[in-house]
Amino acid sequence: MSYFVTGATGFIGKRLVRKLLARPGATVYFLTRAAELPRLPELHEYWGCDEGRVIPVVGDLTQPALGVSPADIRTLKGQIEHFFHLAAIYDLKASAEDQQRANVDGTRNTVRLAEEIEARHFHLVSSIASAGLFEGLFREDMFEEAENLDNPYFRTKHDSEGIVRKECRVPWRIFRPAIVVGDSRTGEMDKVDGPYYFFKLIQKMRRMFPSWMPTIGIEGGRINVVPVDFVVAAMDHIAHLPNEDGRCFHLTDPTPMRVGDLLNTFARAAHAPEMAMRINAALVGFIPRSVRKAMFALTPVRRIRAAVMKDLGLPDDILDFINYPTRFDCRETQRALKGSGIAVPPLDSYAWRLWDYWERHLDPDLFIDRTLRGQIEGKIVLVTGGSSGIGKATIRKLAEAGAIAVTIARNPEALDAVRREFEADGLRLITHAVDVADPQQCAAFVKFMTEEHGGVDILINNAGRSIRRGIENSFDRFHDFERTMELNYFGALRLTMGFLPGMIAKRHGHVINISSIGVLTNAPRFSAYVASKAALDAWARCAASEFADRGIEFTTINMPLVRTPMIAPTKLYDQVPTLTPEDAADLVVQAVIHKPVRIATRLGIFGALLHSLTPKAAQIIMNTTFRMFPDSSAAAHTREQGEQTADQVAFSQIMRGIHF
Secondary structure, three states: OOOEEEOOHHHHHHHHOOOHOOOOEEEEEEEEEHHHHHHHHHHHHHHOOOOOOEEEEEOOOHHHHHHOOOOHHHOOOOOOOOOEEOOOOOOOOHHHHHHHHHHHHHHHHHHHHHOOOOOEEEEEEEEEEHEEEOOOOOOOOOOOOOOOOOHHHHHHHHHHHHHHHHOOOEEEEEEOEEEEEEEOOOOOOOOOOOHHHHHHHHHHHHHHHOOOEEOOOEOOOEEEEEEHHHHHHHHHHHOOOOOOOEEEEEOOOOOOOHHHHHHHHHHHOOOOOOEEEEEEEHHHHHOHHHHHHHHOOHHHHHHHHHHHHHHHHHOOOOHHHHHHOOEOOHHHHHHHHHHOOOOOOHHOOHHHHHHHHHHHHHOHHHHHOOOOOHHHHHOOEEEEEOOHHHHHHHHHHHHHOOOOOEEEEEHHHHHHHHHHHHHOOOOOOEEEEEOOOOOHHHHHHHHHHHHHOOOEEEEEOOOOOOOOHHHHHHOHHHHHHHHHHHHHHHHHHHHHHHHHHHHHOOOOEEEEEEEEEHHHHHOOHHHHHHHHHHHHHHHHHHHHHHHOOOOOOOOOEEEOOOOOOOOOOOEEEEEOOOHHHHHHHHHHHHHHOOOOOEEEEEEHHHHHHHHHHHHHHHHHHHHHHHHHHHOOOOHHHHOOOOOHHHHHHHHHHHOOOOOO
């Protein structure tokens, strides 16, 4: 038996061809463009056969009679028992013109070829989209009743089906698959579509919250999804049944899920939090269309919506599908499949396979260069305070990744030692002795970098001063607050504002500020330090709002306690858990690669949340730690404590990384 298949290299088509070839004596002719001929060995391997049973026919969907040559038409004439037309655009993001050419004009050209070669049966693979947004139950014998066909995809699928019904002289059968997802046995899928659009959102939720935390989600209409292996098996079976011509078959799930249940199914598969409370998206329907249109036309709303949709990979008209109003009767399909063992498997039984395949093969993040080298190679990166600690560890990682690495610090001897150390390892490091707290030195350095290097691409404000001293011991030391602010806040600002004009001119740049977990937890005994870092955080938030449309990113890292020379004078810290400079540098690297607004530990975020929701309780907790841990001997003019008490050990382990 001979078959002709269009769209044979597509997701469904490839599997249909393999299914047809399993029939004894089957030969499959398939339409292909000349440019795709080099793919034949790969396709033969997938189908498990040679060119003797799968024969390419060169043509083009947009040409009359598919552009098939007269010689090929003569060869095919009278030989084809079943003609399957699958070639179409299934992309909701495709232009209306492209969909018209492929889905409507392409179907008309296909029908003409099927008639010319005298095929005995014509099978159109349509879609439930041909029903439009029909309100209610859409039966398999319904067609003209379709409504709300404004979407180009809906319209072209409906019109292409109309061509077969009204113009095709070959006995026809129409298949309307639901939203087709991956193989229920392997999870294999070829693109992000249908429910896959929500996978990125589910993934983000999993990263933000533990799986046991209930969340607020969305509810909507019933979304009908079926795995590709069911679609292929059902089409193959029904196409070969006698006396079924002139009928339409819904390849749908007879018990579809609501949007909320479907998303929760995938959330369970992803080990992400489930939606315990759902807001029905249909409520949006009560807002008059004119009001909604006017609201989304507002520039801030439009930009926010575009950014969110892009970040989550959602199409613009996703709301139409969340509120999907149509249910599909599939009694004819169930009748035809009775006794075959072919049925739609429960989504619960294979959702984990779909998720696993998506995360391993289709997640958009997999196709973005997330390596440090890919982000900074050849770029000028300045790290302040690079003679030791976090700065030194960070600038080393950046130099190793190919950045033009520049660092500054006050001590020229220490800088020379670091440069020689880098040179011994084959790394180039540009160093300048600059006191960030000195306005004249900062101005001169910015001028030099602008003239010699064109400014910087990434500025990492790391240089800082920390003073661990309670306010009671600071009444006569106001200069502590002044000098801390001069370096941590004004110094960082001098450099940032000095390099910003160059970043604005180039329309790209990234400023990373090394802040402190103390800003989130309001750490006592560090009032001078925390206040200076909080000021820098606030300035960065304001700047980010001003430069969001200039291609300049701002990232704040609320760094936990790190074992550096800055904390060495406090002997108490020898006994508490801290990050190493290399651990801290890894956080900076993540900031460089991903450019988030903020990087913070879960403890830091929890602390900020606690201070926002129950400030009195948060104050009691922090006051307890304040009284539990003494000032350093230099700050309190007393002898420093030796071994830690049991309470101190327990607290320092629970509040890992917090400044005491």
